[in-house]
Amino acid sequence: MVKHIVLFKLKDEAPADKKLTAMKEFKAAIEALPAKISVIRKIEVGLNMNPGETWSIALYSEFDTLDDVKFYATHPEHVAAGKLIADVKENRACVDYEI
Template sequence: MVKHIVLFKLKEDAPLNEKKEVMNQFKKAIEALPAKISFIRKVEVGLNINGDETWDIALYSEFDSLEDVKAYAVHPEHVAAAKLLANLKESRACVDYEI
């Protein structure tokens, strides 16, 4: 099994209400993906409630293989969900590890 963890930082100068709206849209879109992409074993999106921390969004997901993670990355449903952050994303960090 491969765990896929991604952290997103949104632009500091973006209006707070816009950030919250986009974060909630992203969470809803990503958490709907297992119904559309059969090889996602688990997905969870956390929205940071601690404004003193660096990252705004944490995405946790599980797949059977790294090949499935790579297929997920280019899947049209995932690409559409990821585009929700396109205008507000400042940075992204990712770790994929096998257990």
């Protein structure tokens, strides 16, 4: 099994209401993906509630193989979900590891 963890930092200069709307839309879109992308075993998105931290969004997901992660990453539905935060995203960090 491969665990896929992604953190997103949003731009400080982006308006708070625009960031919150983008975050909520992104969360809903990502969490709807298992019905559209069969290789996803588990997925969840957490919106950071601690304003003292750097990262705004955490995405946690599980797949059978790294090839499944790659399939998910390039799937049009996933790409469309990513565009929901594109205007407010500053940075992204990712780790994929096998257990």
